[in-house]
Amino acid sequence: MRRAAVVLAALLAASVGAQTGRLEGVVTDAEAGVPVVGAAVRVEVDGAGSARATDAAGRVALDVPAGRASVQVRALGYARLDTIVVVVAGQTTWLDLALVPEALTAAEVVVQARRTETATRADAPVLLVPQAVSVLSAAVLDAQGARDAADALRNVPGVAVRAEGEPGARPVLRGFETDRTGGGVRRNGVEVPYLFDGLQANVARVEVLRGPASVLYGRLEPGGVVNFVTKGPLGRRQLAVEGTGGSLGSGRIAIEAGGPVGGLATRLDASAERDVVRGDVAGTTAFVAPAVRWQRGPLTLDADAEAVAAETTFDPGLAALGADADDLDAVPTDRFFGEPDAVHRWRSAALFTSASWRRRPSFGLRGGLSIGRYVLDRDALELDGLAAAAPPSVARTLQREGLGFTYLKATAFADLRAETGAVAHEVTLGAEGIRAWAQADGSARLEAGPDGLDFATLPPVDLLNPTPTGVDRSRDTSYLDATVRGLDVGAFVQDRATLRIGRVAIHAVAAARLSHVRYGATIFALADTPDAPAGTSERDGQVTAVTPSAGLVVEPAPGLALYASTGASFNPIVERVDRNGEPFEPTRGVQVEGGLKVDGRRAAATLAAFWIRKDDALTAGPGGFYDQTGRQRSRGVEVDLRAEPLPGLTVLASYARLDAEVVEDDNVAPGTPLPYAPRHAGSAWAEWQTGRLALRGGVWTQGTRSGSLGGTVDLPAHALVDLGAEIALGHGVGLRLDVRNALDARGYTAAQTRPGRPGEPLLVAWPTRPRDIRLGVAIVR
Numbered sequence: 001m002r003r004a005a006v007v008l009a010a011l012l013a014a015s016v017g018a019q020t021g022r023l024e025g026v027v028t029d030a031e032a033g034v035p036v037v038g039a040a041v042r043v044e045v046d047g048a049g050s051a052r053a054t055d056a057a058g059r060v061a062l063d064v065p066a067g068r069a070s071v072q073v074r075a076l077g078y079a080r081l082d083t084i085v086v087v088v089a090g091q092t093t094w095l096d097l098a099l100v101p102e103a104l105t106a107a108e109v110v111v112q113a114r115r116t117e118t119a120t121r122a123d124a125p126v127l128l129v130p131q132a133v134s135v136l137s138a139a140v141l142d143a144q145g146a147r148d149a150a151d152a153l154r155n156v157p158g159v160a161v162r163a164e165g166e167p168g169a170r171p172v173l174r175g176f177e178t179d180r181t182g183g184g185v186r187r188n189g190v191e192v193p194y195l196f197d198g199l200q201a202n203v204a205r206v207e208v209l210r211g212p213a214s215v216l217y218g219r220l221e222p223g224g225v226v227n228f229v230t231k232g233p234l235g236r237r238q239l240a241v242e243g244t245g246g247s248l249g250s251g252r253i254a255i256e257a258g259g260p261v262g263g264l265a266t267r268l269d270a271s272a273e274r275d276v277v278r279g280d281v282a283g284t285t286a287f288v289a290p291a292v293r294w295q296r297g298p299l300t301l302d303a304d305a306e307a308v309a310a311e312t313t314f315d316p317g318l319a320a321l322g323a324d325a326d327d328l329d330a331v332p333t334d335r336f337f338g339e340p341d342a343v344h345r346w347r348s349a350a351l352f353t354s355a356s357w358r359r360r361p362s363f364g365l366r367g368g369l370s371i372g373r374y375v376l377d378r379d380a381l382e383l384d385g386l387a388a389a390a391p392p393s394v395a396r397t398l399q400r401e402g403l404g405f406t407y408l409k410a411t412a413f414a415d416l417r418a419e420t421g422a423v424a425h426e427v428t429l430g431a432e433g434i435r436a437w438a439q440a441d442g443s444a445r446l447e448a449g450p451d452g453l454d455f456a457t458l459p460p461v462d463l464l465n466p467t468p469t470g471v472d473r474s475r476d477t478s479y480l481d482a483t484v485r486g487l488d489v490g491a492f493v494q495d496r497a498t499l500r501i502g503r504v505a506i507h508a509v510a511a512a513r514l515s516h517v518r519y520g521a522t523i524f525a526l527a528d529t530p531d532a533p534a535g536t537s538e539r540d541g542q543v544t545a546v547t548p549s550a551g552l553v554v555e556p557a558p559g560l561a562l563y564a565s566t567g568a569s570f571n572p573i574v575e576r577v578d579r580n581g582e583p584f585e586p587t588r589g590v591q592v593e594g595g596l597k598v599d600g601r602r603a604a605a606t607l608a609a610f611w612i613r614k615d616d617a618l619t620a621g622p623g624g625f626y627d628q629t630g631r632q633r634s635r636g637v638e639v640d641l642r643a644e645p646l647p648g649l650t651v652l653a654s655y656a657r658l659d660a661e662v663v664e665d666d667n668v669a670p671g672t673p674l675p676y677a678p679r680h681a682g683s684a685w686a687e688w689q690t691g692r693l694a695l696r697g698g699v700w701t702q703g704t705r706s707g708s709l710g711g712t713v714d715l716p717a718h719a720l721v722d723l724g725a726e727i728a729l730g731h732g733v734g735l736r737l738d739v740r741n742a743l744d745a746r747g748y749t750a751a752q753t754r755p756g757r758p759g760e761p762l763l764v765a766w767p768t769r770p771r772d773i774r775l776g777v778a779i780v781r
Helices: 002-018 106-112 138-144 149-153
Strands: 020-029 040-045 048-053 059-065 067-074 081-087 092-099 133-137 159-162 170-173 185-187 203-210 224-230 238-246 251-261 264-278 281-296 299-313 318-321 343-360 363-387 393-420 423-444 446-449 452-455 457-462 477-501 504-525 535-557 560-571 587-599 603-620 626-646 649-664 680-690 693-702 718-730 733-740 748-757 760-767 772-780
Touching (some): 149 159, 363 457
Parallel strands (some): 185 224
Antiparallel strands (some): 040 048, 067 081, 264 281, 299 343, 423 477, 504 535, 535 560
16 A cells, blocks of 8 residues: 555646646846836736746746636735736747836835845745844835834844943844854844944845854854845936935935946945934944946846044933932933043944856855954943942043954855756755954053952043043053954855645755854953953964754745744854953753744735744853853744735734743852843834824833843833924925834943942942934935
């Protein structure tokens, strides 16, 4: 009987193969004639459908049942194309599909933000990725009036941010904070030091892959990865100018221009901004990013450059005496404990180049080379505690910290499509390497203390009426000088296999990566610190790791998928040593995840449940030195919804229930919550468009969360409400009104405790922005 079943299955497979034909074609811009990358091509024959996105050359290929086929092509910024074609069994039918450009609405972006590169290192439908991934398009973020990465990430379930007085809030994914220089935040897939905000004018979308991703990217924390994907060159001529002004004194002007120039597709994004966070905390940013693309036959070459120059007042936070953060609510948000001369300066320049070649849909090559230089120079002013003076005053210290970071990265990928019997394979082979150099230094005024040298304090400021005292750097002494060099190389293979049994599709994903990280450092320190012993020390290390992942997606009907997966992570600890000056072992993580995904024409949703364990975590022990004795665990449920339930009505919603805590540790009690990981968090945003008018509103909530691993202070729950409206006046001119934090609610993005009175510590916290009313005008030609 078993033998008969095998023979019958083979006969059925052969019968199906004999009744199928092949559709191949290219999708182009009807005006510019350039390929349309990532267009969704769907083919239906007798109610059975299959879909695939166009590649970097605009090409697509599908094997479909023979007969009369309905072909539908959709792409962002283009009118939908529908056509009919007859598929002949055993033959290939060629299609030339030209899409007509049209204006883009936020509703279309919400429904069509369905593909990702971050989750697979190759373009793939979000529906078929066996892991939770969110894609936030620039159109949605612009409709929400997002000002920075924190505004973007608040839409993603299971993601929080930690912001302490400087640009570049640190994402906390599923309870685990990303390493600011360890690859958790990326730009076009390249790990960059995340020391300044990443949401610049040239960002096309923000992709967030939640859960371990070392199989794709190498060294990472187990919470996941955030990737800022920049805009590509324009295939048709366009000029857009936008200007905004706010009630707090903020202002911004941005220009976007581009189009075909001498056989090249080009783009230029530029912006200049003055951003007032609160009171005397303000900054300026200048940004420019040109992009160009050359395409000839199967070969496409891209080059994107960007440069940032920014300066922001360093914000040491608000301060008050009390037992919890609620005691800070009476402190005005414009109270300033810092110094106008203490600033955060950032300069960066980067070049991203890539090449892709695909002569036929079954085989393609991709590669890239990028180089970047990032320079940070900041005055880190800290509130150290209550000074021994009357009236109550706050003691402060100031250290100047510098960091120069340079990297060179190369990547190479091969994409293959093949069939083994009834199973279709999409295989990606990849290799990449990054070479990085960093120089760090620190200087401050030092004084002798009971335990050796210590940072000298600035003149204290009144707790209730702080007034700047000025900064004297004439007696500063260099206390730290470090040179760090690193090499990170890796190779991985990934197979996405598909088996169709009637209307049911089964997709299996298996991948593995071999990573090798080598680093060295020369460090000079005047005194012992948790990061380095006094004097000059050398630090060298290397780690080799194999990280696998596997996942299964069952698609019982088009647009519906059940999935399960497991993956691993590793992250070498470069910046710290133990109390004996020896390096630590890398931290390691593992995850199990399962869920449900829905992708319809008017809605897309993900329901995910996960469990993550992180081993060999560091925690501060006696004397401030770190011990590697920790095991931490995170588990939870996430819901992500985006829909257009009615014509003109767009809805985004999310919810996360998270339980992240210490399981084992010599320094922290088991059961202690991980910091900045709220047990409950959610969001809901809607836009209604009627004629030329668009009305918008949303609410973002964060539950109570710990402000430190020791649990010395909790951040209270808060809810922020935004409102907005936009009207199109005609001739490409639009006006908009945004009211950020419309209810002027108070929340906090970070908090710490400092020495105060007995039983009454000094609380230091960073508040959310107060109400801000912004008016804007946009002109598009």
